Amino acid sequence: MGRRERAAVPPWLTAAGAALAALLLADMLSAGLGRYALRRGIVDRPGVRKAHDRPTPYLGGVAIAVAALTGGAVSIPYWDRRVTVLVVAGVVVALVGLLDDLRPTHPVLRLAVEVGAATAVVLAGGRIGVFGHWADPVATVAWVVVLANSFNLLDNMDGAAAAVAVPVGCLIAGAAYLQGRSGLALLLITLSAGCLGFLVHNWAPARMFMGDAGSLFIGFLLAAATVLVRVPGGAGARLAELLLFTFVATVDTCLVVIARPRAGLSCFTAGTDHAAHRLRAMGLTVPQVALTLFAVAGLAGLCGVGVTAARLPGVLTLAAAGTGAAALILSLIKVPVYATVPEETPGTADVLPMTVRPVAEADDRDLPLRRTPAAGPGSVLHIDEWRK
Numbered sequence: 299m300g301r302r303e304r305a306a307v308p309p310w311l312t313a314a315g316a317a318l319a320a321l322l323l324a325d326m327l328s329a330g331l332g333r334y335a336l337r338r339g340i341v342d343r344p345g346v347r348k349a350h351d352r353p354t355p356y357l358g359g360v361a362i363a364v365a366a367l368t369g370g371a372v373s374i375p376y377w378d379r380r381v382t383v384l385v386v387a388g389v390v391v392a393l394v395g396l397l398d399d400l401r402p403t404h405p406v407l408r409l410a411v412e413v414g415a416a417t418a419v420v421l422a423g424g425r426i427g428v429f430g431h432w433a434d435p436v437a438t439v440a441w442v443v444v445l446a447n448s449f450n451l452l453d454n455m456d457g458a459a460a461a462v463a464v465p466v467g468c469l470i471a472g473a474a475y476l477q478g479r480s481g482l483a484l485l486l487i488t489l490s491a492g493c494l495g496f497l498v499h500n501w502a503p504a505r506m507f508m509g510d511a512g513s514l515f516i517g518f519l520l521a522a523a524t525v526l527v528r529v530p531g532g533a534g535a536r537l538a539e540l541l542l543f544t545f546v547a548t549v550d551t552c553l554v555v556i557a558r559p560r561a562g563l564s565c566f567t568a569g570t571d572h573a574a575h576r577l578r579a580m581g582l583t584v585p586q587v588a589l590t591l592f593a594v595a596g597l598a599g600l601c602g603v604g605v606t607a608a609r610l611p612g613v614l615t616l617a618a619a620g621t622g623a624a625a626l627i628l629s630l631i632k633v634p635v636y637a638t639v640p641e642e643t644p645g646t647a648d649v650l651p652m653t654v655r656p657v658a659e660a661d662d663r664d665l666p667l668r669r670t671p672a673a674g675p676g677s678v679l680h681i682d683e684w685r686k
Contacts, residue, residue: 309480312373316484317491320369324495327361332499332506340400342507354504356399359512362492363392366519369488374481381481383422384522387415391446391518395510409443415518416442424525426540428533441540442521448547449517450510451554455574456502457588462546462595463493463516469599470520470543473527473606486523489516502584520544527606535605535612541619542602546595549573553627561636573626576633 335341335355342354367385374381394411397403416439426438453459467490475483493516499506508516521544529539541548550573558565577587601619604610 309475313484313487316369316373316488319372320365320488320491321495323368324361324365324492325498327364328358328496328499328506331355331357331361335506342509355506356509357511358496358500358506358508359392359395359399359510359515362489362496362508362512363389363515365492365495366485366489369491370485373484373488376481378481380419380422380424380526381485383418384482384519384526385485387418387522388515388519391415392511392515395450395512395514399509399511412443412446412514412518413439416446416522419522419525422526424522426525427528427536438525442518442525444551445521445544445547446514446517448544448551449520450513451572452517452547452550452574453508453513454570454572455578455587456504456584457497457500458574458591459508459513459516460493460497460500461588461592463520464490464497465592465596466490466520466543466546466599467493467516469596469603470523470527472603473529473539473543474523476603476607477528479527482523482526486519489519502588517547529606529612530608531605531612534616535608538610538612538616538619539602539605541616541623542598542605545598545619545623546573546591549623549626552623553630556627557631560631563636571635573630575635576630579633579635 332355335357336353340356342356367389370385377385391412394403394408398408419442420435420438424438424442425434426441427434429437449459449463452462467486471483471486471490474480474486496506496508496512500508524540524543527539529536553573553576554569554571555565557571558567558569561571563569574587574591577590578584582590598619601610601615605612605615
């Protein structure tokens with residue numbers, strides 16, 4: 299009687315082991331890198347537009363990237379060309395983000411690197427697949443670059459970006475697995491697990507931030523992964539999948555692009571008027587905001603998997619998702635987050651005698667707005683800027 303063959307490891311067990319390893323590694327690396335960042339002064343310092351009141355270390359993104367790539371390296375049996383290109387391009391984007399964390403870089407340099415990385419994904423076979431001609435590669439590059447930066451902008455409150463990345467990564471992984479892309483699925487599983495391990499340190503009140511290195515790396519991998527997953531059902535299904543897997547980031551970006559010109563502000567300036575800030579102004583706590591974003595991203599992502607599996611009709615799902623996104627934008631845009639600050643007069647105190655009462659403020663208190671002499675009319679102000 300011959301030797302009994304060794305039983306193959308079930309795919310779910312491989313994924314679970316890789317996820318656990320990435321989670322633990324991200325947790326440990328976040329703690330160590332946080333101490334290192336504090337010693338080296340790699341921190342985000344408090345400011346008038348920032349909610350934290352003490353220097354908070356960056357480098358959380360490094361922990362996420364290392365944990366995700368390490369988990370993927372030990373669990374993916376064969377790295378095909380697309381996964382290899384995705385990883386290399388993602389690392390390049392993360393390094394540019396890290397450079398920006400350490401010393402602000404010129405936006406043109408950052409954009410050029412992002413375009414180059416997205417182009418590499420297209421050359422490896424990534425396509426939106428909506429137009430069927432030369433416009434597809436161009437639209438794909440634009441999609442990946444815009445979504446990577448949208449996710450970067452989503453990192454505006456404790457736990458927000460990581461809370462969105464956890465379910466989105468897992469659900470795109472599910473879609474990839476259904477299409478036979480097990481290597482891509484394992485990479486996304488370890489990315490989600492790495493974000494979860496980092497979230498332990500980024501949950502409110504955050505002890506660490508992911509920085510541009512993390513938010514750009516995560517956003518790039520998620521956006522690029524959506525164009526590497528083939529979806530049956532035509533252009534309608536493809537557009538539905540793209541919208542659903544990036545629902546929170548897409549709604550947040552559209553909200554800002556629509557709201558700021560209405561308020562006389564530039565779309566390219568920083569501000570506390572994103573979806574998370576508006577939810578905060580409605581009376582939700584910071585953890586509740588993160589959990590709300592988690593739930594919305596998870597529900598939309600589940601519908602995206604349904605489209606990928608051909609369980610949901612593409613065109614009807616796209617119409618429903620578009621209607622839902624429009625309804626959310628119209629609801630959130632009504633939340634007051636802008637205020638006109640009077641000009642500074644000699645002898646004026648740092649805290650001006652003007653108040654803003656957010657919708658459904660829990661304790662119904664008037665809280666003073668904080669400002670600096672540099673602020674002027676039309677400044678973007680928000681509840682998170684109030685002194686505590």
